[in-house]
Amino acid sequence: MKDLDSHILREIGTLSRCIHSISDLKFKEINLQKGQFTFLTRICENQGINQIDLSNLLKVDKTTTTKAIQKLIEAGYIDKKRDDIDKRMWRLYPKEKALEVYTFIIEEENRNIEACFKNFNSEEKELVSKLVKKMRENIESDWKEIKNF
Missing domain, CATH: 1.10.10.10 (Winged helix-like DNA-binding domain superfamily/Winged helix DNA-binding domain)
Known part of the structure; x- marks a missing residue:
């Protein structure tokens, strides 16, 4: 497996x-x-x-x-x-x-x-935001294709 x-x-x-x-x-x-x-x-x-x-x-x-x-x-x-x-x-x-x-x-x-974001410093908060946004942008084209947008 x-x-x-x-x-x-x-x-x-x-x-x-x-x-x-x-x-x-x-x-x-x-x-x-x-x-x-x-x-x-x-x-x-x-x-x-x-x-x-x-x-x-x-x-x-x-x-x-x-x-x-x-x-x-x-x-x-x-x-x-x-x-x-x-x-x-x-x-x-x-x-x-x-x-x-x-x-x-x-x-x-x-x-x-x-x-x-409890116990996160400002750099960590910014990094998480950037990385999650990048992940969303990466998958968005697949979503649009599947949903015919």
Whole structure:
């Protein structure tokens, strides 16, 4: 049986699942369901983004994005408006309710970042950021090819 070349992706996966579990519990109090906070924050940060670009940004299926957007609309967090020029395209905008909880979400994300980087010096933090970004860039072309983006 072949040994795994590196456990780095397993570690990153475990880290991601821990953060999402903590966040999902915290964000239940503002009526966000599992993983919806990622969609909400990106819409707040990229007002007017379309669903295809949002899917690409988050690296999720278009179907996943559609379901999340519908739930956020029903919960009163976002608006979906037709593009002024291309009437086939829809743009996503945060409502006041979304902008009000955005600060709470970012504060929680910052707490998670602080917890993850406990006992790291600034050089180590910078190095981890650069290396993980490089890993993401390396795999992104494979993801785009598989997802037909």
